[in-house]
Structure formats: structure tokens, C-alpha cells
Amino acid sequence: MHELSIALNVLDVAAEEAERQGGRVIAIHLRMGPLSGVVKEALLSAYELAREISPLADADLVIEDVPLVAHCASCDTPCTLESPQELRCPVCGTGTSRVISGRELEVVALEIES
Amino acid sequence: MNPPTRLVEVRQRVLKQNDIVARALRERFRAAGVYAISLVSSPGAGKTALLERTLSLFRAEFQVAALVGDLATDNDAQRLARSQVPVRQIITGTVCHLEAGMVESGLEGWDLANLDFLFIENVGNLVCPASYDLGEALRVVLFSVTEGEDKPLKYPTIFNTADLALITKIDLAGAVEFDAPAAHRSIAAVRPGMMVFEVSAKSGAGMDEWLQFLKTRRREFQQFAPAT
Numbered sequence: 001m002h003e004l005s006i007a008l009n010v011l012d013v014a015a016e017e018a019e020r021q022g023g024r025v026i027a028i029h030l031r032m033g034p035l036s037g038v039v040k041e042a043l044l045s046a047y048e049l050a051r052e053i054s055p056l057a058d059a060d061l062v063i064e065d066v067p068l069v070a071h072c073a074s075c076d077t078p079c080t081l082e083s084p085q086e087l088r089c090p091v092c093g094t095g096t097s098r099v100i101s102g103r104e105l106e107v108v109a110l111e112i113e114s
Numbered sequence: 115m116n117p118p119t120r121l122v123e124v125r126q127r128v129l130k131q132n133d134i135v136a137r138a139l140r141e142r143f144r145a146a147g148v149y150a151i152s153l154v155s156s157p158g159a160g161k162t163a164l165l166e167r168t169l170s171l172f173r174a175e176f177q178v179a180a181l182v183g184d185l186a187t188d189n190d191a192q193r194l195a196r197s198q199v200p201v202r203q204i205i206t207g208t209v210c211h212l213e214a215g216m217v218e219s220g221l222e223g224w225d226l227a228n229l230d231f232l233f234i235e236n237v238g239n240l241v242c243p244a245s246y247d248l249g250e251a252l253r254v255v256l257f258s259v260t261e262g263e264d265k266p267l268k269y270p271t272i273f274n275t276a277d278l279a280l281i282t283k284i285d286l287a288g289a290v291e292f293d294a295p296a297a298h299r300s301i302a303a304v305r306p307g308m309m310v311f312e313v314s315a316k317s318g319a320g321m322d323e324w325l326q327f328l329k330t331r332r333r334e335f336q337q338f339a340p341a342t
Contacts, residue, residue, distance in 0.1 A: 002210055002242035006128060013126045021122055030128070037244035037271045084270040086303050095306025099274070105129065105245065110122045 003042040006105070007050035007061075013107045015056055025059040027111035033066040033102035034084050040065070059110075068102035132246055135214035139249025146226035149332040150234060152212075152248050154272060155256035156265075157238030160282040162190045163315040164256065165233055169197035171325060176230040181220045183212040183237045190235065200224065211242035214249055231332065240269040251335055252328075258283040259292035263300055270304040278309050280324065285314040 014028045032038060040063055047061045068081045072089035078100055079089045088095050127133060143150045153161045165180060172178045179200040182190045191203035204212060204220045217234060226232070234250060236243045255276035257265045260283060266273045273279065279301050287294065294312070301308055311327070313320035 002245065005209070006245070009128045009131070013124070013128060013130065017122065017124050017126070023120075026119060035271050035274050037241065037275070084274060084304065085267050087274075087306055088303070095302060097274075097306050097308070106127045107124045109124055111119050112122055113117050113119050 003038060003046040004050060006038055006043055007046040008054075010047065010061065010107060011050055011054045011056055011059075014059065014110055015054065017107075017110055018056065018112070021110070021112055023112040023114045025056050025110050026113050027060045027062050028056070028107060029062045029064065029109040029111070031064050031066050031104045031106050031108050033104040034068050035099060035102040036105040038105060064108070066101055066104045069100045070096040070102075071098040071100055072096050073098070129245060129247075132214045135218055136247035136249040139214055139218060140251075142226060143232070143249060143251065144335075144338075146229065147336055148226050148229040148232050149252070149328070149335050150232045150248075150250040151252045151254060151328065152234040152236055152243075152250040153254050153256060154236045154240065154243045154276065155238060155258075155282075156240045156261065159238070159256045159258045159261065160315060161235050161238070161256055162193055164280070164282060164313065165235055166194055166197055167315040167318070167321060168233070168325065168328075169194060169199050171321065172231060173197060173199055177228055178231045178233070179224065179229050180233040180235065181217060182235045183216070185210070185237060206237055210237055210239050211246055212236050212248060213246050217248050231328065240265075240272045244272040244275050252277050252331060254278045254280055256280045256282050259287045259297075260290050263293050263296040266297075266300040266304045273301065273304045273308070276305070276308075278311070278327070279305075281310060281312045283314060283316070284312040284319055285317040287312075 018025045051057050069078050072079045074092045074094040155161050169178055180194055181202050183204045183206055184190055188203040191201050194201040202220050204216050253276045255272055301310055311320050311324050313324055
């Protein structure tokens, strides 16, 4: 269970930017993939604890799920996969390890009241 | 009426601090020509036993050292110290994984240029270590025959971030009716094409293959390292 330290990292990254921008942060937008190693529900509850001891206590956490996309060598095209348990092209069935997206864990934007 | 809000683009990796330290470590390892290998598994899969055997077998030929992450005790480090190579414990306290900064501190005072291999044993955990780059050249995920053939399907992320899988305690395979083809299928599902070795630190089965693999990888790694 490392979601609490992830939540603190999210707040650190956001606080750093908020300081540059000024104003009250009301939301932190996060992009997260199924191969980020982080569980969304656990992160959301850890975040509720973490924000209380943070200067960004008013900021809600908004998580956007990034789809798992891999490159299929046989079809030579990107394919969206249903689950990280089966890295296999849904069209031709070829296994693929070339993950294009799905590992993301990034703060993409802040909503700031000005 | 609500006050006006503006949306400010950030685009920062949440773990950027860890990644910055990990990148610096990777550069140090490369400059020093030391091949760094991290081991991840659930508790009790046999990381320490594998490491003990590996260190003993490598000791005559190479300069090896190990950093060992543990939540609370230094029992593993004491065990490994019997291999008579430099071993240092990183006690993580309540933290369930190693971070790059802990590895950096753990290395203090060691002359990396004198090392050929550095092993980093992570805290026993198949979830949290997946997110943290430690600057290693090779990440090895272990699971033992006693854990069940579907372990990779339960923890796809750690298998996805690893470069090699070791099925450990293979000497017990018969006793626990381990279904090897099913285990290999599970690994192939979450990480198609992943290289897998079956080993036993106890009987020594598969150890030659594993050590040979490490030697080859280190040679390849050194071809890209600056001449010293």
C-alpha cells in the first residue's frame, strides 16, 4: 500500500506549480494508466488523508483513466487492450510487450481560482 | 456565482523526484561499469536464498555487493554477510518498497568502480515496488512454485516492469504439483516474450543458466559503458 506516498507526491508536484501560479487550487487533474502500479480507489482515499495536512486542502483530485494501448507487430498498428492480464492484440491475437500508453502517472493540470 | 477558474497545464510525472535520482544512479552505474540488478518478489519467494547462492558463486570471479531492503530487521543482511561480500541493509521502516533515494544513501562510502555486480533486494512486495525506478539495469521478478501458477495474472504490473522472471524453489515442484506450463502461460499472458528461468537456490538447479545470463548481460552492458 504505497498510495499514501503517491498522494503526497501528487500534492508536492501540484504545490510546486501552484506556488509559481498563485491563487487557490480547487482541483488537481491526474492521468493514470492500468500499468502505473497504483490503485485508483486506494489513491483517492489516501488523497483525502493527505490533503488535510497539505497547503492544497481545497483541491479535489480528478483522475482520468488512460487506456492500455500496445503496438501489435503483426498488424503494425496500435491496439487498445482490455486488461493488463492479457497483453494480446484483440484483432489477430499476437502477444505484444510494446506498451505505448498505460504506464502514466502524471499531474496534467491544475484548476486554479483567480 | 463562483469565482472564475483557470486551467493550468502541468504535465509532471508524479514520481519525478524518484526518477531524477534513479537516472543519476543509472549514469553512475554506467560510468563505474557496475551492472545493477534488482530483485522483487512477494515475501518468502526466496530472494535472499537466491542472492546468497548467487553471491557465493560469483565471489571468486567478480567483485559483488548487495543492498537489501527490509521493513524492520537486518536478518537478511546478516545471512548474506556469510557470503563474505559487502552487504548493506536498508531498513525502510513503514515504507513497503525501496525508492531511488534509499539506494543512493545505501551506496554511500562504496567505491562503485571496484564493483562488477550490484544486487538490490527489494522489500518483499509485488505491488508497490513496480512504480519505483531504482536505476537498475535489470529488474528480476521471482515467484516460487509454492505460490501458485497464476501469480503473474494477479500482479501483472510488476511482471510488466520486470525484464526477467525466475521461478524459484523448483526442487519443490513435484511436492506441490506445480504446473510449469500453466505458470509459463501466465507469464506469457502478462509479458509476452519474457525470458524465464526455473531455479533452485537449494539444489542448485538452473543456477548455471542464471549466472551465465548475468555474465552475458554484463558484457553487453559494458560494451556501451565508457572505457575506464
